[in-house]
Amino acid sequence: MNDLDLDSLLGAEDDEGPRRRSRVSSRSSRSRSRRRQRRQKRKGFLAFFVAVIIIAGVLGVGGYYGYNWIRDVAVPKDFTGQGSGEVLVEIKAGQSATEVAQTLVEQGVVASERAFVNAIGAAGKSASLQPGEYKLRKGMAASSAVPLLDPKRRLQTTVTVREGLRLSQVLEQLSTATGRPVEDFRKAARDREALGLPAYARRLEGFAFPATYEVSPKSSPDDVLAAMVTRYKRAAADADLVAKAKRVGRTPLEVMTIASIVQAESGSEQDMPKVSRVIYNRLNRTPQMRLQMDSTVMYGLGKFGIAATHEELKSKSPYNTYARLGLPPGPIGNPGDHAIKAALEPADGTWLFFVTTDPKRHITKFTDSEAEFFKLAEEFNKNHGAG
Numbered sequence: 001m002n003d004l005d006l007d008s009l010l011g012a013e014d015d016e017g018p019r020r021r022s023r024v025s026s027r028s029s030r031s032r033s034r035r036r037q038r039r040q041k042r043k044g045f046l047a048f049f050v051a052v053i054i055i056a057g058v059l060g061v062g063g064y065y066g067y068n069w070i071r072d073v074a075v076p077k078d079f080t081g082q083g084s085g086e087v088l089v090e091i092k093a094g095q096s097a098t099e100v101a102q103t104l105v106e107q108g109v110v111a112s113e114r115a116f117v118n119a120i121g122a123a124g125k126s127a128s129l130q131p132g133e134y135k136l137r138k139g140m141a142a143s144s145a146v147p148l149l150d151p152k153r154r155l156q157t158t159v160t161v162r163e164g165l166r167l168s169q170v171l172e173q174l175s176t177a178t179g180r181p182v183e184d185f186r187k188a189a190r191d192r193e194a195l196g197l198p199a200y201a202r203r204l205e206g207f208a209f210p211a212t213y214e215v216s217p218k219s220s221p222d223d224v225l226a227a228m229v230t231r232y233k234r235a236a237a238d239a240d241l242v243a244k245a246k247r248v249g250r251t252p253l254e255v256m257t258i259a260s261i262v263q264a265e266s267g268s269e270q271d272m273p274k275v276s277r278v279i280y281n282r283l284n285r286t287p288q289m290r291l292q293m294d295s296t297v298m299y300g301l302g303k304f305g306i307a308a309t310h311e312e313l314k315s316k317s318p319y320n321t322y323a324r325l326g327l328p329p330g331p332i333g334n335p336g337d338h339a340i341k342a343a344l345e346p347a348d349g350t351w352l353f354f355v356t357t358d359p360k361r362h363i364t365k366f367t368d369s370e371a372e373f374f375k376l377a378e379e380f381n382k383n384h385g386a387g
């Protein structure tokens with residue numbers, strides 16, 4: 001074997017070695033690559049699995065709350081049954097059904113606003129809610145609460161104060177209607193500031209306006225009497241009292257005093273402007289005439305009656321218009337709209353006297369003659385004695 005052949009053999013071995021090592025290295029690289037791919041796949045799967053769990057959790061929680069929300073909207077929370085205990089609920093003027101529902105929820109009457117709104121809507125009574133106080137129970141089904149808010153079930157007491165009553169009579173009536181001591185009303189009647197009396201009113205007499213009032217169990221005597229003064233102010237504004245008092249040459253207090261006498265002395269509404277004219281004619285006459293009204297004398301004595309006795313006419317009271325000139329110190333009762341209007345707008349006439357000749361039939365006759373007056377007085381005595 002020559003040198004060339006030997007070199008060839010050696011060269012052949014050297015060439016084979018690198019190729020063998022290359023194949024081994026390639027297989028190792030592929031193996032590592034596959035392992036990396038497997039690890040990456042495992043990590044990717046794990047990440048995907050975790051993501052799926054998180055998404056499922058989020059969807060589950062959201063679904064739970066979403067379900068509850070939908071359920072609450074579709075089927076609002078509500079109690080069952082008639083409830084128990086006693087709750088006093090006040091509906092204020094102008095409140096909507098939703099606002100009333102809020103009050104009921106706050107006081108534990110119904111479980112949710114929506115339940116009540118749905119129930120009262122289904123009953124067709126959303127527009128029938130009226131202000132006042134109502135007695136309900138805690139934990140009621142909304143459908144059971146609705147009937148208890150019927151206006152007929154309000155706890156208010158209705159009090160109708162008629163025209164011409166004296167303040168003492170009004171306070172007695174209010175005491176009886178509310179069950180509160182009359183002394184509480186008397187005390188409240190003396191608080192001019194709390195009552196909101198107009199500046200020209202010396203006291204409540206004459207300004208406790210006759211009307212129908214609804215008194216709630218929570219109303220204090222101050223509240224009730226203040227409401228009557230407020231009602232008077234509205235009537236005075238409607239009658240334009242202050243401006244018209246100036247036109248007839250009198251103060252607002254004098255007009256109200258005249259109105260109270262008109263109310264007490266008139267046999268009917270139609271007679272009021274004429275009675276008013278007699279009062280003005282006597283006051284404006286020169287020399288001035290005494291009014292000589294039995295109603296004022298009886299008021300000063302704290303008595304009731306349509307004709308004062310000879311002995312009663314000797315009274316030293318400032319309300320004795322037989323003994324004193326001019327008007328008494330203030331109203332002798334609480335006049336209504338018609339009497340106030342008559343005091344501001346007396347009828348035209350020259351009458352100086354009037355006599356209710358037939359009290360039972362409310363017949364009153366007017367004259368400017370003293371001689372005629374005595375004849376009318378005899379007619380009264382005859383009819384009054386016969387009765």
